[in-house]
Amino acid sequence: SCNTSVPLCPVSSEDDPEQELLCIFGTGDLGRSLGQRLIQAGYRLVYGSRRPHSCGPLPPGTQVATSHEAAAQSAQLIFLCVHREHYDFLESLTPQLKGKVVVDVSNNLKRDLYPEANAEHLQRLIPGAHVVKAFNTLSAWALQNGPSDANRQVYLCGNRTEAKQAVAETATKLGFTVVDRGSLSAARELEDSPLQLFPDWRLPMRLTVGLTAFFFLYVVIRDVIYAYVEQRKDISFRIMVSLANKVFPIVSLIMLSLCYLPGIMAACLQLSRGTKYKRFPDWLDRWMLCRKQLGLVSLAFASLHVLYTLIIPIRYYVRYRLAAITISQIRENKTTAFDTTMAWRTDSYYSMGVLGFGLFLLLGISSLPSVSNILSWREFSFIQSKLGYLTLFICTFHTYLYGWDKFLHLASYKWFTPPSYMLCLIVPSAVLLLKMLLLLPCVDKRLTRIRQGWERADPEDGTRKSLLT
Amino acid sequence: SCNTSVPLCPVSSEDDPEQELLCIFGTGDLGRSLGQRLIQAGYRLVYGSRRPHSCGPLPPGTQVATSHEAAAQSAQLIFLCVHREHYDFLESLTPQLKGKVVVDVSNNLKRDLYPEANAEHLQRLIPGAHVVKAFNTLSAWALQNGPSDANRQVYLCGNRTEAKQAVAETATKLGFTVVDRGSLSAARELEDSPLQLFPDWRLPMRLTVGLTAFFFLYVVIRDVIYAYVEQRKDISFRIMVSLANKVFPIVSLIMLSLCYLPGIMAACLQLSRGTKYKRFPDWLDRWMLCRKQLGLVSLAFASLHVLYTLIIPIRYYVRYRLAAITISQIRENKTTAFDTTMAWRTDSYYSMGVLGFGLFLLLGISSLPSVSNILSWREFSFIQSKLGYLTLFICTFHTYLYGWDKFLHLASYKWFTPPSYMLCLIVPSAVLLLKMLLLLPCVDKRLTRIRQGWERADPEDGTRKSLLT
Amino acid sequence: SCNTSVPLCPVSSEDDPEQELLCIFGTGDLGRSLGQRLIQAGYRLVYGSRRPHSCGPLPPGTQVATSHEAAAQSAQLIFLCVHREHYDFLESLTPQLKGKVVVDVSNNLKRDLYPEANAEHLQRLIPGAHVVKAFNTLSAWALQNGPSDANRQVYLCGNRTEAKQAVAETATKLGFTVVDRGSLSAARELEDSPLQLFPDWRLPMRLTVGLTAFFFLYVVIRDVIYAYVEQRKDISFRIMVSLANKVFPIVSLIMLSLCYLPGIMAACLQLSRGTKYKRFPDWLDRWMLCRKQLGLVSLAFASLHVLYTLIIPIRYYVRYRLAAITISQIRENKTTAFDTTMAWRTDSYYSMGVLGFGLFLLLGISSLPSVSNILSWREFSFIQSKLGYLTLFICTFHTYLYGWDKFLHLASYKWFTPPSYMLCLIVPSAVLLLKMLLLLPCVDKRLTRIRQGWERADPEDGTRKSLLT
Structure with a gap:
């Protein structure tokens, strides 16, 4: 049930803004939902997966790279749709992720599970990449279908202005309004937000x-x-x-x-x-x-x-x-x-x-x-x-x-x-x-x-x- | 009834931000309304017109250039207040418009009149210019008199961030709030918006x-x-x-x-x-x-x-x-x-x-x-x-x-x-x-x-x- | 009751975004309130004062520079919490303030006291600095304790985009939402706003x-x-x-x-x-x-x-x-x-x-x-x-x-x-x-x-x- 799996060359996305290539790590529900929406918005998409040959059905028009390395190299902007406990594999990708924008969309199941916010933990793992926390306050439904009532605003934070702008541009293209919450130290707040009930x-x-x-x-x-x-x-x-x-x-x-x-x-x-x-x-x-x-x-x-x-x-x-x-x-x-x-x-x-x-x-x-x-x-x-x-x-x-x-x-x-x-x-x-x-x-x-x-x-x-x- | 019509030299607008020179193509109602507001906000203004010597009354303090070429050359930011069916004359201005920011404020009388959004059509006509779609969702009244209830937000889209920033700066100076809707592919949506009634x-x-x-x-x-x-x-x-x-x-x-x-x-x-x-x-x-x-x-x-x-x-x-x-x-x-x-x-x-x-x-x-x-x-x-x-x-x-x-x-x-x-x-x-x-x-x-x-x-x-x- | 008063060397703030050094001129109520909040948000802080050895109690963790010159030199971003009538001393700091971002947070007690907005007056005094008007529409309570109902938005204006961005970043980190009101000519409006009552x-x-x-x-x-x-x-x-x-x-x-x-x-x-x-x-x-x-x-x-x-x-x-x-x-x-x-x-x-x-x-x-x-x-x-x-x-x-x-x-x-x-x-x-x-x-x-x-x-x-x- 897997899409065609080919090694991809890095692609310059500046010539044709309509056809920018993005990468998603993780083929779970969140990766699939987000991918479907990105494809609809006119992006090209490549998935990185632990098991590139046995992942579930993915949105039509997407590809699965042969390895995480290949996927990481192919795009400037990488969405990380993986649980925090599996972040460790990223350390080995340090060279490929250098200078790349990595978007952490993860949420935890409970507050205060970890001493550090997921995004800050991630930035420490891959110091060469520009980590941006974003999209995690949206429901999976909104990620797949676009903005609706309580899901109009994408909150993001990160230490690098250019990285945040790149993510903001994508969020805007998906129909969301972007609210900048400052540096990565605000990640904790953003990660706590979806868990709270009044x-x-x-x-x-x-x-x-x-x-x-x-x-x-x-x-x-x-x-x-x-x-x-x-x-x-x-x-x-x-x-x-x-x-x-x-x-x-x-x-x-x-x-x-x-x-x-x-x-x-x-x-x-x-x-x-x-x-x-x-x-x-x-x-x-x-x-x-x-x-x-x-x-x-x-x-x-x-x-x-x-x-x-x-x-x-x-x-x-x-x-x-x-x-x-x-x-x-x-x-x-x-x-x-x-x-x-x-x-x-x-x-x-x-x-x-x-x-x-x-x-x-x-x-x-x-x-x-x-x-x-x-x-x-x-x-x-x-x-x-x-x-x-x-x-x-x-x-x-x-x-x-x-x-x-x-x-x-x-x-x-x-x-x-x-x-x-x-x-x-x-x-x-x-x-x-x-x-x-x-x-x-x-x-x-x-x-x-x-x-x-x-x-x-x-x-x-x-x-x-x-x-x- | 025409204002003084003189050839204008290109003016560097960086020295004195209070006196930036803008250009408006078109002396119809929209061009006049917008021009009046820009003059009030402290901009200098030059009009480009098909008939520079027979255009109607224009806001006091504005000038009409002898030709579209002269007008285009004089300013970095050009507002296009012309109907889509008259866009063709712009092709001949390609050299003068190269690198300029051209703001498309046009609306159509009906939806789906054309296969392509006006702004996208414009960008194809003058590929060297940076087309930004903006201001079209405002009423002519708001353009002339500034923000009011349903006219507080200026939606804009375009492929070039710097061009959007320049337009955003102008919109902010006119008192509006700016909402970035992403790349020029969002122009269609912006052009459909003023036509819709619930x-x-x-x-x-x-x-x-x-x-x-x-x-x-x-x-x-x-x-x-x-x-x-x-x-x-x-x-x-x-x-x-x-x-x-x-x-x-x-x-x-x-x-x-x-x-x-x-x-x-x-x-x-x-x-x-x-x-x-x-x-x-x-x-x-x-x-x-x-x-x-x-x-x-x-x-x-x-x-x-x-x-x-x-x-x-x-x-x-x-x-x-x-x-x-x-x-x-x-x-x-x-x-x-x-x-x-x-x-x-x-x-x-x-x-x-x-x-x-x-x-x-x-x-x-x-x-x-x-x-x-x-x-x-x-x-x-x-x-x-x-x-x-x-x-x-x-x-x-x-x-x-x-x-x-x-x-x-x-x-x-x-x-x-x-x-x-x-x-x-x-x-x-x-x-x-x-x-x-x-x-x-x-x-x-x-x-x-x-x-x-x-x-x-x-x-x-x-x-x-x-x-x- | 004064904090330790030491001469400070200029500090590069780019290495560690968590520990950026800011400067506040003025140790009055506003300077103290703002300082307390900045310290809480993780900034380092140095005060400049007319009487460095006799100023009142300041937030713990802050320092008072020996002179305004030393304070100005130490930081890229300077908050000016001083009354307009005391602005004159800034003229002598022209060399130290060159290229620095100076944030004018002042308000007047009445409208139309002066022919010129405070921030515009300030920009004329220190033409080499980048003056940004900001934070003045917030209550002292909100400056000290963070955003609350009518104090969520920080309005700012200034002639230099980079300077505004630096201030916006700080405001975001304090938890506020930033609204850009354009160039410094909007300062008058921002200064009138807190005085108005419907x-x-x-x-x-x-x-x-x-x-x-x-x-x-x-x-x-x-x-x-x-x-x-x-x-x-x-x-x-x-x-x-x-x-x-x-x-x-x-x-x-x-x-x-x-x-x-x-x-x-x-x-x-x-x-x-x-x-x-x-x-x-x-x-x-x-x-x-x-x-x-x-x-x-x-x-x-x-x-x-x-x-x-x-x-x-x-x-x-x-x-x-x-x-x-x-x-x-x-x-x-x-x-x-x-x-x-x-x-x-x-x-x-x-x-x-x-x-x-x-x-x-x-x-x-x-x-x-x-x-x-x-x-x-x-x-x-x-x-x-x-x-x-x-x-x-x-x-x-x-x-x-x-x-x-x-x-x-x-x-x-x-x-x-x-x-x-x-x-x-x-x-x-x-x-x-x-x-x-x-x-x-x-x-x-x-x-x-x-x-x-x-x-x-x-x-x-x-x-x-x-x-x-």
Whole structure:
């Protein structure tokens, strides 16, 4: 099943750019997929294989060289589609690979299997060649069929600019966009990338699951089980919508305030230390790095809260209860007067909710990569901090309006536990209070100076407040 | 109305980068627009024209050379703003154009008018020049006034890196971002691009229109016409909201399941063929390539369904009916008991709808180009397949809950036709069932091995499951 | 607190790319932040300082040279982290800086403080050096800690390609993406960028605030104050939701029509002038440039309108009123007949609203940078103009359906003022009418020819209708 196997002479590829000859080492799946695509893009192709006479079916139009040496000599650009553990055979090819561009497309099955990135290991094996790490972040499907949604960009790195340009030219011809990630020391990062599954989301996700589970249990106990134990009433059907619509906004508000808490903690630390150059503790660093994720989860839960709120009037239970109230009013011939305070309160409550959600959506949109890219950092920080605190304030206010004076009524404290909305107000209230303290002119002035790096850096020249010396 | 026409000496542009001299061949609209912008960006400009003494008004500060030869000689970079059918005059300029960068900005009025791309044809005419295809994807407005929304990127291609760099430098100076599309063989693609109007959306759009029309007719007949014929009741007003709110979710669910059906078909084909290297039939390939569009249409219709559902309680008809029910209950002195099963069922139904829509929105957001670009393909495929199937499952479940036990009641089958929601459950149920079969360990294992390319490629070494050899 | 201060010999950085030596002039906050990051990225670093023996604490592992001369001589790439007003000392370093790459990272505190960009001023001071403007658009935080949301891209400009490449390589190694903005003449733009806070949004924002304030006052007077004066009723609680839900859609519709008015005005101007090459008046140019912002504000207000509308049925006031109506119907033993016209009208009204909002969302999504980038300009203009006018039409129709025949009733004109919805229909109706006139074949044909630049440019050859000559 092998293609014709002939020794090949080195071919100058400069005369006809349409017919450049490339070489692939390795006839496994990756070598085959990549080869098929290269052939389609108009390249000529030669394979190097350990068993040139017994390799599997290869793309039509390709050849298998009699030896790795012959294959290496024939082309300027060599794709290495071989597992890292088989790299050793390359050492014997050192003379043939001298000055050649060798593209390492390999990935490992796990992170940290080896002390060194595959590409860096490779460069040490064949110091005369110009190793470029590339294509490894693409799926095998994209390598075979060209770019698709998450496979548009080819990341590459390498120590030699000309080598990178040659690989970039090929990637461009295959339809990909090239992103240069610098020297070969970036190879590790590129090799880790395809193995990762939302590493930044792990901490926020755990927090979300924890908080959601806790508050779900809390409201189930206080509402459903309490009603069953104390009044023998089965209101378990409320779990699906009513209780969900308690848990989602609670978790959302807490997560939103947790976005802003680490910033406040950092400011307090800087104030107490009197410098910005000392590192924060690790947990604070990690927390600050996942603020965006916390905010996005919070927005998702806020959106669910909005949807759950808006379906209230079409629920069977709500319609039944409203009709029952009307009917009982008629049967008992009562008339309830219109309560203007109630109208003000509930309308304000809803209005704050709508405005808070609107601002929250704006925050979410501005954190889309393409939107934040076109913002200057002054604009971005204006949206994320000024508008962010406004959002937190409005949403907290919305929750206070929801509670109104319930905290005064003993009946709210079933089994001596506070209503869930009270619990969720603790963190946001603390954050807003601390932020207000930090905005006091005397505190703010000191913090600003610390953040400009002036406090200690140049004490004898403290009059000039500026970033540059 | 012509500018001063003087013979020009070749000018070295290296001393003062602010005052580089460029040349434009052609004094039509495109030449004028581009020239105006180049002058604004600080370039000096000379025009080459067939009729140097009778050309129209040109941007102030520009000159018209006495001949094409003189113009060509004066600058290193020449923009060709001339129709392809007039390219022939360039052959006589071969000596003057040798080594010059000639930028082909032309577009054709239709696709496939010529066997060869304009730029490739041009390169054959003047082989000594370095032809670069660029700027043709911009609107004339953007050429004259600088970048705006869909006109930020200048795509270019050409065989010579230095020539491309020179053009890129100019494009950057005009405020554009440059995207290198490789060698001149990409010119065809660039020339086709401005002529296309959503080519990927044609098939999904036809499908959408077809399905929407069919189901609209179906529900109009079963609801409005049936009521009129059998009960002499005119309920045609229901078309605007009630029937729309039946058609949109039905089409949405079918479209969503059609996103996942081709993947399942492909898996079955691969299983039965025992290899992944054989090409799929053309219709399956086309279908797989428009999955994203199918999904987006489905999301749009799901959004409309949500909005139509949420306005239910403010509709006049609904308010009238609810009041009528309450009034009749009082007049007939009946009391309906609260039905807990009904409450569970409808709340679950709504809850599934909300969660399904939330997940669907997440899928939509992750398919925004800037979001999918920052995802690794493992992350992207996790969202699009794992979360995608979960979305399909929840939405299908939502529809089953909506139907509940209606399928048992003969009254549902007006004129012996099943309710529309039953029709729309066929495809999603089949997709979910097949997917479950494919997830059976024995099937899944075999499919995984086929997709790693191992089955046939290296039978004697089947123990190692990996992508590379 | 100073690091060891030793004279340094020039170091060749080519042997070991991991250990390249860079130089930073200036030990202020910016110099320290940048230095810390460079050290982390594996560079060696030497500082040049005015007071080498009394500078503040510097990143561990760095050195301070005994003099600027020694520092300049030691490295090929020098970061200038010094205020513009202190640039003068560089003149004396001319011999040491010859051929070196000097990176200007400075920003000014205000725009237009100096007649010349800092980087251009610097290049004039040290003509032998290759000045590159870069890194100034990043926040100090990003310089110290690496890329984050709005700080992923490093914009750079300079006259020398090799110098830019050297800086780009360093930026890439720090994890940033590089965007080349061309020659040093772009420095001014880069220096203005970090100072700006939504400059394109100023005009639309002022307009929004003005219109919102006017209409808010208008409806407060006509609704709340009128009711209080004429009927002694306090309905001020309606401000929070009902009146907000009048103001938002009104301003939204007006803003949407203001997006399309300038295009129509431009067309009229072009028709009356008979050419497209004459510049528009300044106010029209400015107006046309902020159409996107007008549209986005309009979309935001439309979204608020949708949310405010959807919470109607859960409002206390609405529930109270609906129950009151039902109760009074029963007590007075009246039966109101179902009004089919009313059902048609309100359902159409809501349906138009939903469809209009859906299309509006589509317009908004297509104006996300990453989406508009993948659209060809033909596709983009199809969406923004064809679908845009359709959206405007549907939304205007929605408003007409809302008004229905109220304009015939004298009671609508409280205190002789028209209802607010009538006021907001003026501009959109005019825009739609004018657009229809422009679409008349005779007018459209003339306009198309003018826009192709043919009318005056080449009168003797008017038969060929094309963009190129």
